[in-house]
Amino acid sequence: MTEPMDELHSRGRANFAELVEGGEQRLDALFATVPALGELAVGTVYGHLHERPGLDARTREAATLSAIVAAGMAGPPLSMQLKTGLASGLSPAELCEVVVQAAAFAGFPRAVSAADQLNRLFDEAGLPSPPPPSPREVVLEFCARVRAGERDAVAPEVLAVLSGCDRPEVRATGPDRVVVECYGDAPVPSALLFCTVSGTAVTDVTAYRPG
Structure with missing residues (x-):
């Protein structure tokens, strides 16, 4: 059954207020002349769209940001999307990566406009510019170093998992969280690594072996 628009609007305002500080006031100011x-x-x-279960929040925000960049939109649509992207768990480096990806398909002028907006966002939020590598990049490098022979400060169970892993699949689940699925010959992972990232370092790794 289709939900009434007034109910969707109310929920949308509440969701936006959770993502952006002073969100409801921002919406009131933006649509003051055309409330409809x-x-x-x-x-x-x-x-x-925000509550559809088919995509997780991070993926949905990345897809939306790429569409906004591709459409050449600037001003409130872009600035708000960058803020909600951060609030939904995209890291600053991942926002930058979406803009780089969009540049190849939407054109450099539109990506440059988005990069300028990122400069302002990072400055307002006190974030480093350029940002540190994405959490996925950090974990990929960590896995490569361990698999190449680096052993310092690596727990024995983590070392055993990575040493016996033919194909690591690395997926970020948040701005500081990454899951590594470790595959061998079987079609299911033989082990999982749950990694916490801070800046350019992996600060914690927990190994899990099913069964």
């Missing part, structure tokens, strides 16, 4: 547009836009994007 705010009802449609907020109800659709942050009420309906």
Whole structure:
């Protein structure tokens, strides 16, 4: 059953307020002249689409950001999307990577405009610019070093997992969390590594072997 737009709008405002500080006031100011547009836009994007279960929040935000960059949008749509991307668990480096990816398909002028907006966002939020590598990059490098023979400060169980891993699949699940699925000959992973990243370092690794 289709939900009434007023209910979607209410939920959308609440969702946006969770993602962006002073979110409801920002929405009121943006749509002060055309409140009906705010009802449609907020109800659709942050009420309906935001809660669809088919994509996790990080993937949905990355897809939305790439579409905004490709459309050449600047101003509030882009700045708000960058903020909600961070709030939904994308790391600063991942935001930058989305802009780089979009440049190849949407054109450099649009990506440069997005990069300029990123400069402002990072400055306002006190974030380093350029940002440290993405959590996935950090963990990939960590895995490569251990598999190449580096053993310092690596727990024995982690070392055993990576030494016996033919194909590590690395996936970030948050701005500081990464899961490594370790595959051998079987179609299912023989072990999992749960990694915590801070800056350019892997600060904690927990190994899990099913069964």
